[in-house]
Amino acid sequence: MVPHCATATGLLSTTGPEIARVLLHMANLFPADPEAVLDTLEVESEQQLRRRIRTGSYRPVFDRTALLERARVADPVPQVYRALVAHYDQWVTRNGPSRGGVMATYTSAGSRASALF
Numbered sequence: 878m879v880p881h882c883a884t885a886t887g888l889l890s891t892t893g894p895e896i897a898r899v900l901l902h903m904a905n906l907f908p909a910d911p912e913a914v915l916d917t918l919e920v921e922s923e924q925q926l927r928r929r930i931r932t933g934s935y936r937p938v939f940d941r942t943a944l945l946e947r948a949r950v951a952d953p954v955p956q957v958y959r960a961l962v963a964h965y966d967q968w969v970t971r972n973g974p975s976r977g978g979v980m981a982t983y984t985s986a987g988s989r990a991s992a993l994f
Contacts, residue, residue, distance in 0.1 A: 896948075904960065
């Protein structure tokens with residue numbers, strides 16, 4: 878993963894706007910439509926995608942949620958929060974509130990955070 882290599886060698890800080898910008902860019906490379914993401918990665922659900930990442934079938938770079946979370950931790954600015962909330966809203970819309978799982982939890986918290994900005 879590019880950010881890991883750059884931070885491990887000291888070329889890029891693990892916090893701050895530079896790494897957050899790289900992570901946001903990587904997250905933006907994913908299709909906007911959650912169905913397109915699942916189709917492209919040939920999985921049926923977000924849970925199956927996460928399972929494949931955990932087992933090593935896919936690299937962590939395929940976890941858009943994790944990329945956005947890392948960006949938020951690296952540089953908690955309004956732009957990052959908005960990207961994170963938009964991501965969760967897309968996945969909850971796809972899964973429905975009762976099937977949203979983790980995403981539904983984050984959306985309710987994220988919506989409150991986005992209201993601050």
